Amino acid sequence: MSSTSPDTYFAGLRCLRCGRIYQPGTVDYVCSCRPNSGSDLGHLDAFYHYDAVSTIRTTLSDSSGSSNTSMGAAFSQFTTRTIERWWPLLPVAPDSLPPLPVGDTPLLRADRLADALGLRCLYIKDDGRNPSGSLKDRASAIAVARARETGRDVVATASTGNAAAALAAMSAAAAHASVIFVPRSAPQAKIAQLLVYGSQVLAVDGSYDDAFDLCVHACSEFGWYNRNTGYNPFMTEGKKTVSFEIAAQLAEAKAAAGNMETNSPNAPFVSPDSVFVPVGDGSIIGGVYKGFRELKRLGWSDRVPRIFGVQSTASAAIHNAWRDDLEVPLAVTAGTAADSISVNEPRDAAKALRAVRASGGAFLLVEDESILQAILPLARLGGVFAEPAGATALAGLQEAVHQDLIDPGETVVVISTGSGLKDVPAAMRIVGEPEVIPPSLDAVAESLKM
Ligand SMILES: *Cc1c(COP(=O)(O)O)cnc(C)c1O
Ligand SMILES: [Zn+2]
Numbered sequence: 212m213s214s215t216s217p218d219t220y221f222a223g224l225r226c227l228r229c230g231r232i233y234q235p236g237t238v239d240y241v242c243s244c245r246p247n248s249g250s251d252l253g254h255l256d257a258f259y260h261y262d263a264v265s266t267i268r269t270t271l272s273d274s275s276g277s278s279n280t281s282m283g284a285a286f287s288q289f290t291t292r293t294i295e296r297w298w299p300l301l302p303v304a305p306d307s308l309p310p311l312p313v314g315d316t317p318l319l320r321a322d323r324l325a326d327a328l329g330l331r332c333l334y335i336k337d338d339g340r341n342p343s344g345s346l347k348d349r350a351s352a353i354a355v356a357r358a359r360e361t362g363r364d365v366v367a368t369a370s371t372g373n374a375a376a377a378l379a380a381m382s383a384a385a386a387h388a389s390v391i392f393v394p395r396s397a398p399q400a401k402i403a404q405l406l407v408y409g410s411q412v413l414a415v416d417g418s419y420d421d422a423f424d425l426c427v428h429a430c431s432e433f434g435w436y437n438r439n440t441g442y443n444p445f446m447t448e449g450k451k452t453v454s455f456e457i458a459a460q461l462a463e464a465k466a467a468a469g470n471m472e473t474n475s476p477n478a479p480f481v482s483p484d485s486v487f488v489p490v491g492d493g494s495i496i497g498g499v500y501k502g503f504r505e506l507k508r509l510g511w512s513d514r515v516p517r518i519f520g521v522q523s524t525a526s527a528a529i530h531n532a533w534r535d536d537l538e539v540p541l542a543v544t545a546g547t548a549a550d551s552i553s554v555n556e557p558r559d560a561a562k563a564l565r566a567v568r569a570s571g572g573a574f575l576l577v578e579d580e581s582i583l584q585a586i587l588p589l590a591r592l593g594g595v596f597a598e599p600a601g602a603t604a605l606a607g608l609q610e611a612v613h614q615d616l617i618d619p620g621e622t623v624v625v626i627s628t629g630s631g632l633k634d635v636p637a638a639m640r641i642v643g644e645p646e647v648i649p650p651s652l653d654a655v656a657e658s659l660k661m
Contacts, residue, residue, distance in 0.1 A: 220264050221302040222254040225609035235302070239361075240361055240442050251539045251554045255444035256501070257302050264299045265509045292453045294349055299503060302445050307356035309385035311576075313348045314452050316340045318460040318624070324575050324592040324605075328612050332622040336457055336484070337595045339630030341406065343373070343435035345551075345598075346495060346628045350449035351377035351438065355385045357445055358436035365390055366418055368438035371397040371419060372551050372560045373629055375377075379408035390435065392422040398550070440494050441558025447498045454502025456510055457624055458482050479511040482586065484504065484621035487611070488567055489603035490520040490563060490574070491552035497562025499626070500570055516624075517615075518572040520563060521607025523547035523579055528557050533564055546578045551600035551629060551640040573616065577606040583641045587607065596631030596638075604628070636657075642657055 224233045226242035233242075233255065242253025248621050253621045294314040319338050325333035341348040349372065358366040368378050368391040382389035389410040393402060394417060405412045415422040423439060430437040437443055458480035465481055482503055488496040499518060506512040514581040522530045526545035532538070542556040557563070567574055577585075585606040590596045593605075611617050631638055648654040 219302065220260045220299045222258050222260045224257050225585065226253045226255055227565070229255045240439075240444065245458050250560065251560050251640070252442065254441070254559065254561045255397050256562070257448050258445060258504075259300055260507055261505070262315050265511075267299060294352060294449065297397060297452050297455050300448075300455070301353065302448050303353055303356035303360055307354050307359045309355050309381045309387075311342045311351045311352070311381065311384040313341055313381075315457060316420065316453075318457060318458070318464070319594060320464070321593040321625075324588055327588060327592060328608065330612070330617065330619055330623060332620075332623070333608075334457075334461070334624045335589070335593045336624055336626045338453060338626060338628050339595070339597060339601060341377075342384075343376045343408075344630040344633055345373035345377060346450065346453060346626070347373040347377035348381065349452050350374070350440075350446035350498075351381040352437065353445050353449035354378060354438035354443065355381045355387050358387060359385065359634050361436065363434060363436035364388060365433070365435040366438055367391065367426055367435045368413075369393070369419065369422040369442075369447070370440070372401050374438070374440055375410070375632070376401070376408075379405045379410040380455055382410060382510075383408040390429070391491075392426045394422050395418050396566075423558075439558070439581065440492050441560075446494055447501055447559075447562060450495050450498025450503030451505065453495075453626065454486075454499050455480075455506065457486070458503065458506055461622065461624075471519070478511055478513045480506050482506065482512045482514050483516045483624045485517045485519060485611075485617060485623045487519045487521060487604040487623070487625045488606045489549070489600045489607070489626075490522050490529055491554040491600070493520075493559040493561075493563025494558045495565040495626075495628060496520045496566045496634070497559055500562075500566030504569075515570050518566045518570040519607055519611060521573070521603050521610075522547055522572045522574060522576055523552060523582060523603065524576050525579055526553045527576055528554060529560050530576055532560060533567060533574045536565070547582070548640075549582050549599035549603050550634065551598065552603060569626075571609075574611045575607040575614075577603065577610055581606045581609065583637060586631065586638060586641060589625075595627050598608060598629040598631055598633040599629040599637045601627040601629045601631070 213556040229244040244253040288593045295305045338346040365388045367390040375391045395414045461481040504517045525547040528540040528543045532540035545553040547553045585602040
C-alpha cells in the first residue's frame, strides 16, 4: 500500500468501538478489534489535522484584506464547486477524483412546501442531480480516487442499487475497472445502469449479505479495492460533503438576502436547525452528521443541526435500536417500496446512532403509503422528482411536524437523496395512467369538462 499523498490534511482513522488509532495508509477497512463480525464491525472514522485546516481560511481572509467571508470562503480559491473543492477535508488528493461533476447540487428554497407544513424556512437539497442520479456519487468518487492512489486496478462493491450505479459511473469516468456483485434477485432496472457504464456485473445466487461477504473475500484474494458500504470508512468522507455544501449555500442565501450580520466572519458557514435524512444502512446520515460536526470543530459554523433519520415501518432496524437504546440493531426482514432504504441488517448503524444521539435529533418512522404520497408535494410544491427513498425525508418532516418536534421558525433542510427517474414504476403507482383520448379537439373539450 502506498503512503498518502503529501497534499492532504488527512491524519488517520479512529475505531468507534475500541478507540484504536491508525495512521494513514496502515488500514483499509475496519478495525482489528472486530474485523469479521457481520454488521457489528469495528467501524473506523477518519480525522484530519483540523488546526492546520482551520488556518487555510484565516490565511485567506488576511491576505484578501476582507472580513466578508460570506460563502464559507475557506475554499474559494478553488475554481470548482464540485466535491473537489473540499479536498483539505478529504482523504484523497483532488487530482485522483474521477473527472465528473459530483456534488454542487442545488439547495432549493421551498416556500410553498413550507406554507403547507406551517414552517417559515424550508430547503430541499436535490442530490438526485448528481451524475448517476443519487447522493452515492459523492462516496463512489472517493472510492475510485482511493483505489487509484493505492494502486489497486479494480474497485469492487456489493450492492443492488445506487451505490453500484455510482461506482459504475465513477469507474467509467476514471477509466478504472470495476466489479459489482449483485444478488441474483436484483431488479433488472438497477442492473441496466451498471452494464451500460461497463462494469463487470456478477449476479450472485444468494442474498445481499452473501454478495457482501463474497465481495470482501474476492477483494482480499485478488487485491481489489472494496467500496462496500459500512465497511469502507472513506465512504462517510464523501457523503459528508453534502453538509459542507448545505452550510455554504445557506450562507450564500443569507448573504444574498442582506442578512450579513448573521454571517460572522469567524463562522462563515451557516448550519440549519434541523436536517431530514432517509436511512437504510445508516451511512448517509453518519456522513451528514460528520460534515456539520467538522464545520463546528473548525470554528466555521456555530452549531450542529439536529439530525433526523427517517425509516420506513417496513425497514426499521436502526430506528428500533435507537428506540430501545441498543448499540447494535437487531436484524429485521425488510420489505419497503423505497428499495434504496430496504435493509435487513444495517451496515453502518454505529455512525447512524451517533449522528442522531449526539445531535439531539430523533429517528422517525413512516408508512410506505406516506413515503409514496410524499413524492407528490415534493414535486408539485418543491419542484423535485424523487425516488421513494428520497421522498422519505419529506415524509419524515411531515411526521416530525405532526409530532410537534419542529419549531415553525426553524431553518429546515430535507435531503432528497435520489432521482425519481430511478424508480418510475413506484411513481406510476400513485399517479395512475393518463387518460387516453382520440386525436380530436372534441375529445379534449369533453375531457376538460369532467
Ligand atoms: C443509499 C440510499 C439511501 C440510504 O442511505 P444509507 O446510507 O443506506 O442509510 C437513501 N436514499 C437513496 C436514494 C439512497 O441511494
Ligand atoms: Zn477497534
